Amino acid sequence: MSVTTRAAIVLAAGQGTRMRSRVPKVLHQLAGRTMIDHVLDTLAAAGVEQVVVVTGHAAEAVEDGVAGRASTARQEPQRGTADAVRVGLARLPASITQVIVAMGDAPLVPVEVYVALIGAQASGHEIALLSARMADSTGYGRIVRRAAGEVTAIVEERDADAATRAIDEVNAGTYCFDAVWLRENVARAPASASGEHYLTDLVGLAVADGRRVTALPAPRPELAMGINDRVGLAAAERILRNEIAERHMRAGVSIVDPASTFIDATVQIEADARIEPFTILRGETTIAADAVIGPHAQIWDSTIGSRTSVWSSVIESSSVAEDVQIGPYSHVRPGCQIGPRCRIGNFAELKKTSVGAGTQQHHFSYLGDAEVGEEVNIGAGAVTANYDGHTKHRTVIGDGAFIGVDTMLRAPVTVGPGARTGAGAVVTRDVAPGKTVVGMPARPIELRRRSRDG
Ligand code: UD1
Ligand code: CA
Numbered sequence: 001m002s003v004t005t006r007a008a009i010v011l012a013a014g015q016g017t018r019m020r021s022r023v024p025k026v027l028h029q030l031a032g033r034t035m036i037d038h039v040l041d042t043l044a045a046a047g048v049e050q051v052v053v054v055t056g057h058a059a060e061a062v063e064d065g066v067a068g069r070a071s072t073a074r075q076e077p078q079r080g081t082a083d084a085v086r087v088g089l090a091r092l093p094a095s096i097t098q099v100i101v102a103m104g105d106a107p108l109v110p111v112e113v114y115v116a117l118i119g120a121q122a123s124g125h126e127i128a129l130l131s132a133r134m135a136d137s138t139g140y141g142r143i144v145r146r147a148a149g150e151v152t153a154i155v156e157e158r159d160a161d162a163a164t165r166a167i168d169e170v171n172a173g174t175y176c177f178d179a180v181w182l183r184e185n186v187a188r189a190p191a192s193a194s195g196e197h198y199l200t201d202l203v204g205l206a207v208a209d210g211r212r213v214t215a216l217p218a219p220r221p222e223l224a225m226g227i228n229d230r231v232g233l234a235a236a237e238r239i240l241r242n243e244i245a246e247r248h249m250r251a252g253v254s255i256v257d258p259a260s261t262f263i264d265a266t267v268q269i270e271a272d273a274r275i276e277p278f279t280i281l282r283g284e285t286t287i288a289a290d291a292v293i294g295p296h297a298q299i300w301d302s303t304i305g306s307r308t309s310v311w312s313s314v315i316e317s318s319s320v321a322e323d324v325q326i327g328p329y330s331h332v333r334p335g336c337q338i339g340p341r342c343r344i345g346n347f348a349e350l351k352k353t354s355v356g357a358g359t360q361q362h363h364f365s366y367l368g369d370a371e372v373g374e375e376v377n378i379g380a381g382a383v384t385a386n387y388d389g390h391t392k393h394r395t396v397i398g399d400g401a402f403i404g405v406d407t408m409l410r411a412p413v414t415v416g417p418g419a420r421t422g423a424g425a426v427v428t429r430d431v432a433p434g435k436t437v438v439g440m441p442a443r444p445i446e447l448r449r450r451s452r453d454g
Contacts, residue, residue, distance in 0.1 A: 005096050005097055005098070006047075006097070007048065007051065008051045009053075009054060009088030009092075009102070010043070010052070010054065010070065010104050011081055011104055012036055012062050013056025013059075013074075014056070014105075015057040016057070016105070019228070019230060019233075024061050024062050025105055027061060028233055030233070031240045031241060031263075032266050032282055033264070033266065034065055036062070037069075038240075039103075040069050042111050043100070043114065045111040046100075046111045046115055048100060050071075050092065050096070052072065052088045053072045054073050054075050054085075054087050055073070056075040056076055056077070056084075059074055059076075071091060074087070075087040079197055080197040081198060081199035081200070082187075082199040083189075084199075085101055085186055085199055086186045086187055089183055092179075097180070098178070099176070099179045100114060100174075100176050100177075101174070101176075102173075103173040106174060106224065106226045107227070107240075108224070108236055108240060109172065109224060110220075113223075114174070114176075117130060117216060118176050120214050121176035121178060124212060125178075126181045126211040126213065127175060127176075127177055127214070129151075129154075129171065129203070130174040130175070130216055131172060131215040132169070132218040132225075133170075133217065134224075134225075137165075137167070137168055139228060140171060141154040141155060141173075141200045142154065142157070142164050142165065143170065143171055144167065145169075145215075150207075150213075151203065151207070151214065152207050153203055154200035156198060156200060159192070169215075169217070181206070185202060185206070186199075189201040223239070241261075244265055245261060245263060248275075253274075253275065254274040256275065256276050256277055260278050261279050262281070263275070263280075264281060264285070267287070268285070268286045268287070270291075273287045273289060273291045274290075274291070274292045275294060276292065276294030276295040277294060277295050277296075279295065282298075282300045282301070283301040285300065285302050285303070286303045287299075289306050292309040292310075292311075293310050294311070297310040298313075298314045298315070299315045300315070302315045303320065305322035306323070307323045310326045311326065311328045313327035313332070314330075318334065318336035320336075320338040321338060321340040321342075324341065324342045324343075327345055328346060329347050330347065330349070330350075331348075332344070333352075334351070336351065336354065338350075339356045339358070339374065342361070344361050346363055346364060348361045348363075348365055349365075349367070350367045350368070352368065353371070354370075356372060356375070356376065357375070358374055359376040359378070360378065362378075363381070364380060365378055365380065365383060367384050368386040368392070369386045369392050369411065370384050370394065370395040370411075371394065371395070371396045371397070373398045373399035374400070376399065377403060379407060379423070394412050395412070395413055396414040397409075397414075398414075398417030401417060402421070404420065404423045405423045406424045406425075407422075408426040408427065409427045410426065410428045413430060414430045414431070416433030416435065418434045421438070422436065422438030425438050425439060426439075426441050427441075428441045428442065429442075
C-alpha cells in the first residue's frame with residue numbers, strides 16, 4: 001500500500017497592484033481575519049499539515065502574518081504562478097505525493113472543495129482543478145473543453161480570443177497535483193509576453209502528454225472568487241458575513257436581520273442567544289445562551305454571560321457575567337469585569353473596573369480603575385476622579401455602599417462596606433465602613449451636624 005503524503009503551497013508573492021494599498025493583498029482583513037488566515041484555516045480543516053506560503057512582494061510582512069502557521073519560501077523576482085509553485089516545491093520533502101496549490105487571494109474556497117480535489121487527484125489524475133461558472137468572468141482564465149467535455153487547456157484572459165473569452169467556465173486557481181509529475185514539469189511552463197510563467201499552462205502541457213486532467217465545477221461559484229481589488233474585498237466580506245450568520249443560525253442563534261449584523265469569523269455564540277439588528281461582534285468575543293445583543297451593540301474581544309442584554313452600547317475587551325443589563329448608551333472600556341445581575345447605564349462609562357454582583361449604576365456616571373463590591377448603588381452623576389494629571393489611582397467601594405448622586409471620588413480612596421455618601425459629596429479621604437459622609441470636602445455627617453449646630 002502506498003502512503004499518500006500531502007502538502008499545500010499557498011501563493012502570496014504577487015504585488016496585488018489592483019488593491020492600491022501599502023498593505024500586501026493577502027494581509028487585508030475579511031471578517032476579522034486576514035485573507036491568508038482564512039486560507040490556512042481551511043487547509044488545516046482539510047487535514048493538510050504541511051503548508052508552504054510563497055512570499056515575495058512585502059515578504060517580511062507576509063512572513064510575520066503567517067508565522068507559526070506555515071513555513072515560507074521567497075520568490076524573487078515574481079515571475080508568475082508556475083514559478084511561484086516551483087519555489088514552493090523546493091521547500092517540500094521528496095516524500096510528498098500530493099500537492100494542493102491554493103491562491104492567497106481566494107479566501108472563501110470551502111474545505112469540501114479541497115477534500116473533493118484531493119479525492120479527484122488520487123483517483124488517477126495528474127491535475128484536479130476547481131472551475132466555476134461566474135456571472136462575470138472578467139480577469140479569470142477560461143477553461144477550454146473538448147466537445148466530449150475533457151479539459152484541454154486554460155487560457156488566460158489576456159491571451160484569449162473573443163470566442164474563448166465568451167466561455168463562462170473559469171479557473172478558480174485552486175488545484176491538487178500529483179507531486180511527482182508536478183516536480184518534473186513545473187519548469188516547463190513557457191514565459192508569456194510579459195515574462196511570466198503561468199501555472200495554468202501546465203494543463204495544456206499535461207493534456208498534450210496524454211496525462212489526465214479534471215476540472216470540478218464549484219457547487220457555489222461565488223466562493224471560488226479571487227480578490228484583486230477593494231471592490232472584490234467588499235464583495236467577499238458580504239459573502240463571508242452571510243456564511244457566518246447562516247452557520248450561527250443553523251446552530252440555534254437568532255439573528256433578526258443578517259444583512260445589518262456583522263459577526264467576525266472568530267466570534268462564538270451559544271444557541272438561543274438573540275442578535276438584534278445593527279450589531280457588530282468582533283474578535284475573540286463569546287456570547288452565552290439567551291443573551292440579547294443589540295439593537296445597535298458593538299462588542300469587541302469580550303465575553304457576555306447568559307441572559308445578559310446589551311442595548312445600544314459598546315463593550316471592549318471585558319467580561320460581563322449573566323443576567324446583566326447594559327445600556328442604552330453605555331461604554332464598557334477595556335479591562336472591566338461586570339458581575340451577575342448588575343445594571344449598567346444609561347450613559348455609564350467604565351474602564352479597568354470590576355463590579356460585584358447586583359450592583360447598580362443606572363444613570364450617567366464614570367468608574368475608572370475602580371473595584372466595586374456587590375449590591376452597591378452608584379448614583380446619577382457619580383464620578384471617580386482617577387487621574388491626577390500624572391498617574392491613575394484606584395478607588396475601592398465596599399459591598400452594599402451607597403454612592404449619592406453627583407459624588408466625586410478623588411482617588412486613591414476607599415469607601416467602606418455599607419458606607420454612604422451624600423448628594424454632591426467630594427470624597428477626598430477614606431470612608432469607614434457603615435459611615436455616611438457629606439459635603440465638600442466630605443466629612444462624616446455627625447461631625448458636620450455638630451459644627452453646624454455648635
Ligand atoms: C490567476 C490565474 C487565473 C485564475 C485566477 C483565479 C494564472 C496565470 N492565472 O489569475 O487563471 O482564473 O488566478 O483567481 O495562474 N503570485 C505569486 N507569484 C507570482 C504571481 C502571482 O505568488 O509571480 C500569487 C499572487 O500573490 C496571488 C496568486 O498568485 O495570490 C494569483 O496571482 P494573480 O496575479 O492574482 O493572478 P490572477 O490574474 O488573478
Ligand atoms: Ca487573483
